[in-house]
Amino acid sequence: MIIHTFALSKSLTQQIDQHFDPLFEIYAAQHQKHHIDLEALFDQTEVYRRFQEQNARHTLFTSGKGALRMISQALTLQDHKISVSYIGESAARDPQFTYFTENTKENILIKNFLAEQLHLTGEINALPHDLRLGALHQDIARARPHLADSTILFINLNALRWADAPAQSGNNPSGLTTEEANQLAYMAGQSHKNQFLVLYGLDHPHRDPHQLTLNSVVQILWYYQYAAATKPQIWPIPEDRRQDFTIESSMMSGNLQFCKDRLTNQWFHKIPFKLAPELAHHQWITTSYDEYQATANEDIPHRILEWYDIA
Template identity: 25%
Template sequence: MPAHSVGKSLRPRSRQIAVAIIGLDAAVAQKTREHLYASSWAFGKLVVRDLGDIRKDTRDFIIPLLRELYAAGITPVLLGGNNALFAAQYLAFAELNRQVSLLQIDRCIGLNPHQEGSDVLDAAVYRPGRKQYHVAHLGAQQHLVDPAVWDFFDAHGFEAVRLGQARADVTQLEPLLRDADLVGLDISAINHNEAPARNGFHPSGFSLQEASQLAYYAGNSDKLSSFGLFGLNPAAGTTAETELTAAAYAQLVWYFLQGYSLRVGDFPATTKGLLEYIVDLQGFDRLTFWRSPRSNRWWVQVHDGKYQGEARHRLVPCAYQDYLLASNEQTLPDRLLLAMRRYTNAG
């Protein structure tokens, strides 16, 4: 490999690892590495290590490993096959007693709306005791989803952005990704022609370019601390189709790393260094918007007296257009109205 390649840049350079690549499926991970390692390194001084493949592909084995990485401030990039392991990705946060916002990108929503079963999101919404703080979903195709799932999401204040709405303007999804602690992306969310080695015959989806933009947004978010790829099944495609899908995996990882390397450290654990904008909005008393001068990103603050949950969730990511809508037209977009309902006691 040439000196400028990713493979040549994974040598140990620091004890302070930022990102760790881990294979949850050895065959999938090896194919992905072949394409990722040959690509160009464009991530500056970002310290990335490949920790190899796990020895056992079970939740009980994976969760303690991820817990240790999360506790150490290391962001894992998971190369998986079966998307059932997305549950291990988010349940590891429970070991740290943290409330998390999880986001899944998939063509369907893996949730039983009636009772806990074996679907991938069931453990997030039915887990006894402390629930996940928020669940969001991108890219679901209406003809593949049980209508009761939409009702379940509405009743629990969860967010679901359907494929057509998501593709209308991918840039509008950035605040939603910035609100997530972890992202799991199933390759079946991408159209079949660009990622054919997966289960099922479903032609529609995001383009790989659009999915790469989502991966970049995920990496660029200071809040996000885990990124997983799932769904590649070498047995479901020809050799050429498997190589093409593995190359798609590698491209998604590359753009995640690029986004990560350009983080500016403006996650608002506090409002220090942020610029304040007050809007008098009927029905909400006053709303406080905050803007980071470093990244020009925006947040809206949940009223302190009504806030529920960990302090780090107190500021909800939004866009400049949301501030203009509130200040000029005295209204809020549906996403922020849902957030106010979810994060406060107000209806």
């Protein structure tokens, strides 16, 4: 079950329904839709604080400015640590995400940054958990390991090119296409770890008389729903689909374990240290065939090594 929550101005509520309802009719038994007032956004705090007790996954689309503040407050009220992914043109220029990261330092294990644009970030060297816009354009499948282990996926609509989301702030002609954003949402939807998809940045709806932005948002939500309901990555992998690989590495005292789902062709790696009980769900992390090959050649990728640091 996925619960889709909309915290929008009253003028946008009917518009989003016109796009959402026809597409989601096929998943009537697998989703719920709720509208809440912008002033009631902080009433959602318990949903995000008690995420490990949830039997459903949640999406949130809001035109307000307080969503990430609410989520950061929720995370600081509990003891679990999570991984998050951010999709936007520049995290450093995003005051909502900046507030979130500054106030949840003790609650975040790994932060992934996807689709940032070099000319906006000013950071020449990408970090292990960065996957910039150009890299995504070249091979969007590289995003899967980043997204699949993230409890929360944040999407600022400025990650999309202006032509696809003219209601965003700014007018940047470069960015993700809606189709690419759909693919990223699909990857997150498949994940057995992801619990939340949060979309924000609907800052200037008056600039979008044709409702292209709302159309793009509903498509993103639909592909997230489709993946979760129809194409989920089953975990643990059924024995008849699982293929195990063991690597003897001079860099580690023990062997390194990988496995592949032969049906979905998705790869996983077992962190070679026993994690604390509250981190046990990260004992196996999503990887790629390229990362498996690099590890087999005694060149463990930095992205994996950073996961080792959580032990």
